[in-house]
Amino acid sequence: MEDVNNSGLIILLIIAVAFFVLWALFLIKYLCARGSMRTKNRKLFALVKEKDERDTIMWDQENELRKNKELIAGLKAELKAATRIVPTQESGQPIDPSASGQSSASPEGQTPTGDNPSAAWDEFSVIDPDLEERIMMHDLEDAIVSSQLFLNPSATKDDVAALIKVEKKRLDTLLKNNGEVTVNDLLGKYRLEEAIAKIRELKLDAKKKKEKDATEEAEPKKEVTIEDIAKGAGFPSMRAMKKAAKQRYGMNIHELRKVIKI
DSSP: OHHHHHHHHHHHHHHHHHHHHHHHHHHHHHHHHHHHHHHHHHHHHHHHHHHHHHHHHHHHHHHHHHHHHHHHHHHHHHHHHHHOOOOBOTTSOBOOHHHHTOOSSOTTSOOTTSOOHHHHHHHOOOSOHHHHHHHHHHHHHHHHHHHTGGGOTTOOHHHHHHHHTOOHHHHHHHHHHTTOOSHHHHHHHHHHHHHHHHHHHHHHHHHHHHHSOTTSOOOOOOOOOHHHHHHHTTOSSHHHHHHHHHHHHSSOHHHHHHHOOO
């Protein structure tokens, strides 16, 4: 009888130990998953913050460039006014071009001095090449968004280059100098933003549906799949969207979907 009781205690002890081990494994897995999710959230928020700061810098630089252009235009006008020479008669009185049918410029279209300081000023550039390139990148991104070129899955490098009228080789250099390796990477960034917006919209619709009264009949809606989201965001395939999400955010599209908040 005593052996039976001991066997029962041993079995109960084994069950308790197994339960504790399983519970510990579950707890460890939960804590690891939670830590990983927090890390991914911080990374995503850091990327969003970095994009906002970069856009702010771009706008400030563009405003500075516009001020420089206005200053240059004013200096050009002053330079032209200072170098304009009015031909005079022997008596010292200025010649009226409308009366004599002559122009103050020479037949070759040059000033009487033989030099044209205004033309020399036009050839002179005071714009910082790095600043000019950043402004060009900003104009390119604005053109992509306004034209919604990224929604076209068949968009090519020629299409992107045509937005700001540059050669493909110049476009490659521009992208590399601004952190984008290829045209597909640049378009993929905006496609991902569009996909995130669609996922957030779906989550919001699902939340509203839950908040509705159970007695109220909601209009049936077709279930939207990940493939539908990829297609609507301009990706040529769901695989391309998954690859872009992994490359830019370090997580697959399902993990990205979990961290998106509404």
